[in-house]
Amino acid sequence: MPRIYFKTVDRYVEFAEGEEVNVLRMAIREHCDVPWQCASGNCGTDRLVVEEGSENLDPPRRRERARLGDLVDEGYRLACQTYTRGDVTFSWDPDQVGLDDEPGSSDGGGSRAGWAGTG
Amino acid sequence: MADLMSHSEFRVALEEAFSGTMAKDASFSRAWATGKLHKQHFVHWATNHYHYIGPFGDYLGLMYANTPDHARDAKDFLLQNMYEEELSDDRHTDLLIRFAEACGGTRAYVQDRNNAMPFAKGMQGWMYYVSGRENFVVSSAALIVGLESQVPSIYRTQYPTLIDKYGFSEWEAEFFDLHITSDEIHGERGYQIVLKYADTPELQQRCLHYVREAADMRFAYTKALYQTYVEPDLGPWVEEDERQPALVG
Numbered sequence: 001m002p003r004i005y006f007k008t009v010d011r012y013v014e015f016a017e018g019e020e021v022n023v024l025r026m027a028i029r030e031h032c033d034v035p036w037q038c039a040s041g042n043c044g045t046d047r048l049v050v051e052e053g054s055e056n057l058d059p060p061r062r063r064e065r066a067r068l069g070d071l072v073d074e075g076y077r078l079a080c081q082t083y084t085r086g087d088v089t090f091s092w093d094p095d096q097v098g099l100d101d102e103p104g105s106s107d108g109g110g111s112r113a114g115w116a117g118t119g
Numbered sequence: 120m121a122d123l124m125s126h127s128e129f130r131v132a133l134e135e136a137f138s139g140t141m142a143k144d145a146s147f148s149r150a151w152a153t154g155k156l157h158k159q160h161f162v163h164w165a166t167n168h169y170h171y172i173g174p175f176g177d178y179l180g181l182m183y184a185n186t187p188d189h190a191r192d193a194k195d196f197l198l199q200n201m202y203e204e205e206l207s208d209d210r211h212t213d214l215l216i217r218f219a220e221a222c223g224g225t226r227a228y229v230q231d232r233n234n235a236m237p238f239a240k241g242m243q244g245w246m247y248y249v250s251g252r253e254n255f256v257v258s259s260a261a262l263i264v265g266l267e268s269q270v271p272s273i274y275r276t277q278y279p280t281l282i283d284k285y286g287f288s289e290w291e292a293e294f295f296d297l298h299i300t301s302d303e304i305h306g307e308r309g310y311q312i313v314l315k316y317a318d319t320p321e322l323q324q325r326c327l328h329y330v331r332e333a334a335d336m337r338f339a340y341t342k343a344l345y346q347t348y349v350e351p352d353l354g355p356w357v358e359e360d361e362r363q364p365a366l367v368g
C-alpha cells in the first residue's frame with residue numbers, strides 16, 4: 001500500500017493502491033497536526049516541503065501556483081491543494097502561520113487568525 | 120435495534136451508504152466527463168446548481184442554530200464553512216455565475232428561480248427541511264457527508280475535461296477547482312463531527328438513512344438534468360465505458 005510520511009510528527013498514513021488522495025484530508029483524518037486555515041489555497045498556512053516522492057504528486061494548479069509563487073521551485077506544496085497517488089514524505093515548521101500573517105508580510109498579518117482550523 | 124458501531128465501522132457504513140448512487144455516475148455527469156455537452160447545457164446546469172447550493176449558507180445557519188453549545192467544535196466548523204462559502208475568497212455563487220457567463224449565460228438568467236427545474240427546487244426544499252428540522256448530527260451527515268463530500272469525486276473528473284476538451288480557462292472554471300479541494304476538507308471535517316456526535320445506535324442509523332436519501336436526491340436531480348436539457352439534443356444516454364456501474368441514470 002502507498003503511504004504518506006508526515007515526517008514532522010513521525011506518522012505514516014496508508015491509502016489504497018490506485019487511489020489519489022488529498023494530502024490535507026489525510027492529515028486531518030489521521031490527526032497529523034498539519035497547520036491549516038482556509039482549505040482553498042489562499043492562506044499558505046499548510047505549506048509543506050516535499051522531501052521525497054514529488055513524482056507521485058499531481059502538478060500544482062492555478063491557485064497553488066499563485067499562492068506559493070517561487071516557493072514551488074523550492075519544493076513546497078500546499079497540503080490542501082495537493083493529491084498523491086504514491087509514497088511521499090513531507091515536513092513543515094509546526095509553528096508556521098499563513099504567508100500573509102508572517103512578520104514583514106505586506107498584509108501585516110493576523111487578519112484571519114480567528115478562523116484557524118482545528119484539524 | 121442495531122448495536123452502536125465503532126468509529127471505523129460507522130465510517131465504512133457511511134461510505135457505503137452513498138457509494139451505490141453517486142452523482143458522478145449519473146447520465147449528466149457522464150456526458151460531461153466524456154465531452155458530449157454543449158455550452159448551453161452548462162448554462163442550465165449552472166442555473167439549477169445555483170438554486171440548489173446558492174442557499175448553502177442558510178442551510179448551515181439553520182444547522183448552527185440547532186447545534187448545542189457543548190458541541191462547540193461542530194458549531195465552529197459550521198461557522199467556518201459558512202464563512203468560506205460566502206466571504207473568505209470570491210463568493211462561491213459568484214464563481215458559479217462566472218462559469219455560466221463564460222458559457223453565454225447571464226447573471227440575471229442564473230438567478231431567476233423560474234429558470235430552475237422542479238427537481239432543483241425540490242433539492243433546495245429538502246435541504247431547508249433537513250437543516251432546519253433534524254438533529255445537527257443527522258443534518259451534518261446528510262448535507263456534508265452525503266452531499267458535500269461527494270463533490271471532489273465529481274469535479275475531479277469534470278474539471279480536466281472543462282479545460283482540455285471544452286476549452287475553458289482555469290479562471291473561467293475556478294468554481295470547480297476551488298470545490299475539488301475545499302470540499303475534501305469540509306467533507307472530512309463533516310465525517311469527524313458525525314463520528315464523534317452520533318453516539319447512540321439510533322443516531323447512527325438515522326445518519327445512515329439520511330446519507331442514503333441525500334445520495335438518492337442528488338442522483339435523481341443529476342439524472343433529471345440530462346433528461347430535461349440534454350436528451351432532447353443528444354437522445355437517451357448510452358454508456359460506452361464498460362467499467363461504469365450499471366445505473367439507470
Ligand code: FES
Binds near residue numbers: 039067
Ligand atoms: S489551508 Fe490555506 S492554503 Fe491550504
